[in-house]
Amino acid sequence: MNDLTQLTGQVTELRYALDTFYFLVMGALVMWMAAGFTMLESGLVRAKNTAEILTKNVGLYSIACIMYMLVGYSIMYPGDFDGGVFGSLTTIGSGLLTSTDYSATEVIASNGETYYSGLSDFFFQVVFVATAMSIVSGAVAERMKLWSFFLFTVVLTGFIYPVQGFWKWGGGWLQQLGFLDFAGSGVVHLCGGAAALAGVLLLGARKGKYGPGGQIKAIPGCNLPLATLGTLILWFGWFGFNGGSQLKISNIGDANAVSLIFVNTNLAAAGGLVFALILARLWFGKADLTMALNGALAGLVAITAEPLAPTPLTATLIGGIGGLLVVLSIVGMDKLRIDDPVGAISVHGVVGMWGLLAVVISNESASLGVQVIGLLSIFFWVFISSLLVWLAIKRAIGIRVDQEHEYEGVDISECGLEAYPEFASAE
C-alpha cells in the first residue's frame, strides 16, 4: 500500500510535468508569433519605414513582457492575493517578484486541481499580451512617433488589456455571464483591433493615401516574401495560441481536444486563404497574394473563439467566411478612409467580431445575446480607454511624425539608420 501511495504521487507528478511542458511549448510557439507580426509588418510597409516598424515590434514585445510582469498579470488574475482588481494593484507584481511555485505536497494535496506550474501559466499569458499589442503596430505604421507608440504600449499591456482579460479569463463578470471566447478572438484580437482603430482615427491617413474625389492610392508593401513568411510564422504559432488554451493535455479527453483544436485551427486558416484568394480573383481579376495572406490570418482569428466545438468541415467554413469578410472589410476601410497599412483592424477587429458570433454556430451552450454583450463590452472598453490614452499622449508629446520625416521615411528620423541601405530605390 505504501508503494501504491508512492506510485500515485509519481503519477501525479508526471501529469503535472506533462501539462507544464505542454504549456511551455505552446507558450514558446506564441512567443514565436512576435516574429510573425514583425515579418508581416516589415513586408507590408515601404522600405523607408521598415527599420522603424522592426524597432516597434521588438520594443513592444519587450515592454509588454515587463509591464505584464510588473502589474498586468496581477490585475488579470488577482487570484489568491485579495480577489479584486484594484486591490491587487497594491501588491504590484507580488506573485512574480518572489517567483515561488507549487510544491509537490501542495499539488498532490490539491487532487489534480493544481495541474501545472504557475510560472508556466504566466509565460503563456505574457506572450498573449504581446500578441494583442502587435496588432496595433501594423495599423499605425509609417506615420506614428516611435516613443509615443511605446508609451501607449505601457498602458495597454499593463492596464487596458488586463482589465478586460480579467472580465473573461480572470473569472470576472463576462465569464460569470457565460460569454465564450476560448482563445481570444475577443480578448486578444478584437482588443488589439479596437486599440488600433482608436489610434488610426486620431492619427489620420498617410500622406497621399487618399486623394480628392474619393481617389485611393495603393501603397504596396516592399517585401512580400517577408510578409508571407510572417503569415506562415503566425499560422505555425497559432497552434500554440489555440492549442495551449485547452490548458491541459494529460488525459485522453484533453489530448483529444487539443488534437481537434490543431486540426480545426489549421483548416480554418486554409479555408480563409482559399476563400479570400478566390474572391480576390473573381472581384479584382487577379490572385492577390496580400489578400490571400490576410485571408489565412482571418481564418485563424475567426476560429480562435471556438476551435473545439466545430467539426473540421465547419471549421473550414468558419475560417472561409472570415476570409471573405476580411477582403470586404479591407476594401470597405479604404472607402471610409481609415488607413490601415497592413489590414490589422480588418483581420483582428472585424473578423474577431465574426469569431465571437460564430461560436453560436457550433457551441450549443453559447448565447448570441451574451456574445454580443461581450463583443460590445470589449470593443467599447478598449476603444474608449485607448482613445483617451492616445489623446493624452497626443497632447503631451504628439503622436504623428513631422511631414518631412514622413516623406523621407521614419527610419532615418526615428532610428537613425536604414533597413536596406544598399538597395537602390526604383521610385
Place this chain on the structure above:
Amino acid sequence: MNDLTQLTGQVTELRYALDTFYFLVMGALVMWMAAGFTMLESGLVRAKNTAEILTKNVGLYSIACIMYMLVGYSIMYPGDFDGGVFGSLTTIGSGLLTSTDYSATEVIASNGETYYSGLSDFFFQVVFVATAMSIVSGAVAERMKLWSFFLFTVVLTGFIYPVQGFWKWGGGWLQQLGFLDFAGSGVVHLCGGAAALAGVLLLGARKGKYGPGGQIKAIPGCNLPLATLGTLILWFGWFGFNGGSQLKISNIGDANAVSLIFVNTNLAAAGGLVFALILARLWFGKADLTMALNGALAGLVAITAEPLAPTPLTATLIGGIGGLLVVLSIVGMDKLRIDDPVGAISVHGVVGMWGLLAVVISNESASLGVQVIGLLSIFFWVFISSLLVWLAIKRAIGIRVDQEHEYEGVDISECGLEAYPEFASAE
C-alpha cells in the same frame, strides 16, 4: 486493488496523452516545412516571379489540407469504414466530418493498441501531403499558370498521393510485400519528384534557359538568404517529419528510437551539405552555396526511408552520398534540358530513389528487389497519372503562361502585384 486499477487507467491515459502531444508537436514541425519550401523557392526564382511562387506555396498548402480532409485521408486509411479504396469514396470525409475521437473506455480496453488521438494522426498525415505537393511548385516555377497548378494540386493531394500512400502506409500491397519506407523517401519525396517531372516535361524549359548548340544559361536565384532560411526551416522541420514517423514515444524503446532518428536525420543533412560543398569546390572551383543547400536537403531525403537502422556514422555517409548525387543530378538534368529552377526533381526524385535503395545498407530485413519494386511502382503510378492530369489540364485551360507574361514576370499577370516593388533591378 481498486486503487491499482484506477492508477493503471491513469497511466494509460498519460501514455496516450504523451504520444498524442508528441505527434502534434512533430506535426506542427512538418507544417512549418511549408514555410521552408516557400522561402527556398522564393529565394531561388527571379524577383519578377516571386509573388506568384509565394501564392502557389500558400495556396497549395491550403488546398492540400482541405482535399485531404474531404477525400484523401479516407482513401489512404480506409480503416474501419469498409476496408477498400474505392469503397471508402462513398464515405467521403466521413471520419473527419464528425470528428469524434477515442474515449477513455475504448483506449483502456484496447490494451495499448489505441495509443494516440486519431485526429492527431490526421494532422500529422495532412502536413505530409502538403510536403509532397510543395516539391512540385519549385520545379514548374516561373512559367506555369497559377490556376492550372492549383487544379493539379486538387487531384494530386486528393487522389494520386493517397492511393500510393495507401499501398504502403495504409496497409496495402507494398506494405504486405515488405517494402520499407520509414518516413517517405518514396511515398512523399519520390512522389513529389515524379509529379514534378511529368509537369516539367509537358511544360518545357523557361525561355532563354537553353540556347542553340547545348548552351545552358545560368538563371541565378534572386534572394539567397531566403533560400538558406528555407533550407534551415526544412532541416528543423525534418525532425518532425522523421521523428514523428516512429508514431510513438511513451516507452524506453520508442524514446530511444526517436532519439536515434533525430541524431541520424541531423547528421545525414550535415553529411549531404559537406559532401556537396566539397564536390562543388573541386568541380566548379567555387563553394557554391546553392549546391550546399541542395546537398543538405538531399541528405535529409536520403535518410528518410530508414533513419532508424543506421549508426550515426553510416547516416552521415548515406546523407553524404545523397549530397554527391544531387550535384551530379542537377548538372545532368541541365544536360538533358529538363529545366527545374530549384533542383526539386534531383533533390526529391533522384535522391528519393537513392534513399529507398539505401535501406538495404543498414536494415537487414530489407530486400533490394522489393525496394526496387516499390520505387518503380510509386514512380510510374505518380508519373503516369500526373502526366494524364497535366495533359487534361493543358487541353482544358492550358498550363503555360503567355510568352509576354513570362518575359515581364508572372507576378504582374497572375497576382497583379510585385514582390519587391521598390527595389530597382540591376538587369
Place this chain on the structure above:
Amino acid sequence: MNDLTQLTGQVTELRYALDTFYFLVMGALVMWMAAGFTMLESGLVRAKNTAEILTKNVGLYSIACIMYMLVGYSIMYPGDFDGGVFGSLTTIGSGLLTSTDYSATEVIASNGETYYSGLSDFFFQVVFVATAMSIVSGAVAERMKLWSFFLFTVVLTGFIYPVQGFWKWGGGWLQQLGFLDFAGSGVVHLCGGAAALAGVLLLGARKGKYGPGGQIKAIPGCNLPLATLGTLILWFGWFGFNGGSQLKISNIGDANAVSLIFVNTNLAAAGGLVFALILARLWFGKADLTMALNGALAGLVAITAEPLAPTPLTATLIGGIGGLLVVLSIVGMDKLRIDDPVGAISVHGVVGMWGLLAVVISNESASLGVQVIGLLSIFFWVFISSLLVWLAIKRAIGIRVDQEHEYEGVDISECGLEAYPEFASAE
C-alpha cells in the same frame, strides 16, 4: 503485487520517455538557433559578402555536428569509456558509431539515475557546439577566407570546445571547484567570443573601417529585417538552450524549474532590449535598431549562466545590465579598432563574462573567486589555443582574402555567385 511492479516499470518508462522528448524538443530549438545566427549575420554584413556568410554558417553547423560525433563528444563526456580526456581519444566516436542506447532493464535498475536517452543527450550537446562556433563567423565576416574558417571550425568543435566543456559539464576540475555556469555563458558564449577575438586580432579590420586620426566609418548591415528575424529566432531558440539545460522535467520540482527558466530567459532578453534601446536613444539621439537587437541577445547571454536562481525582476535587471554593457562594449571595441561587424565579441564574450559574474547576485552557493577562475580559465584556454590554430592556418594557407576580392565582395571570389544578383546597388 506483480501488477504493481509492472505498473511501476511503466511509470519509469513514461518518465524516461517524457524526459527524452523534452530533451529532443529543446535540442531542436537550439538547432534552430543556427538559422538565427545565419539570418542575423547575413542581415548585418554588406550585400556583396552575404552569400559567403551564409555558406560559412551552414557549413560550420554541418562540420560541428560531424566533428563532435567523431571526437568532440568523447572528449567532453569520456564517461564509461575510460575516464580520461586523452584516453578517450583512442576510442574516437566509439559511443556513437555503435549507437546503442539504454535498455528498459538498465533504466529500471538504475533507480532513476538513467532518466533519458543517451542519444538525446548527444543531440542536445551537438547543437550547443554549433552555437559556440556560430559566434565566430560573425566577428570575422567580410574578410576571412572560407576554407581557412572551415579548417578552424574542425579544430574548435572537435577539440578546443570539448576540452573546456569537459572541465565544467564533463565533471572536470572546474566542476569540482564549484564553478557555476548553468547553460553556458562561459562554456558556450565566452568560448565563442574568445575564439572570435583571437581570429579578429590576427585578421585585422576591414579595409576602410578605420581611417587615420581615429576616424571610424560606420558600415551598416544591408538587410535589417533579416537581422531582426535572426534575433527573434535566437530568442525563441534560447528557450531550448536554457530550458533544456535543466536536463529533466518529469517531476514537479524540475517542471517548476524549467518554467522559471523560461520566464527568466524571456524577461532577461526583454530587459536587455529595453535598456539598450533607451541608452542608445539617450546617447546617440536615435532608437538604434541594431543596438536594440544586440541588447536582447546580451540579455540572453547574461542570464544563461544562472537562469534558475533569480526572481523574474532580478532576471530582467541582469539582462538589462547586459544590454547596457553591450552598447558600451560595441562602442569601445571600435575605439580599440577591433573590427567586429556584428558585435559578436561584445555580445557573447564581454556579456558572457558579465553573466558568469552575475551568478553571485542570485545564487548563494556561488563564489566570486571561483567564477573569476572559471572565466579566466575558459578565456585563456580558448583564446590562446585559438590564436595558435589561427596562426598555423595563416602560415599554411592564409586567413585573409586578397584585397581586390575584399573590395569586390567575397561572394564572387569564394562562392562564385551573388546573394542578391538582381537588386541594383545604391552605392
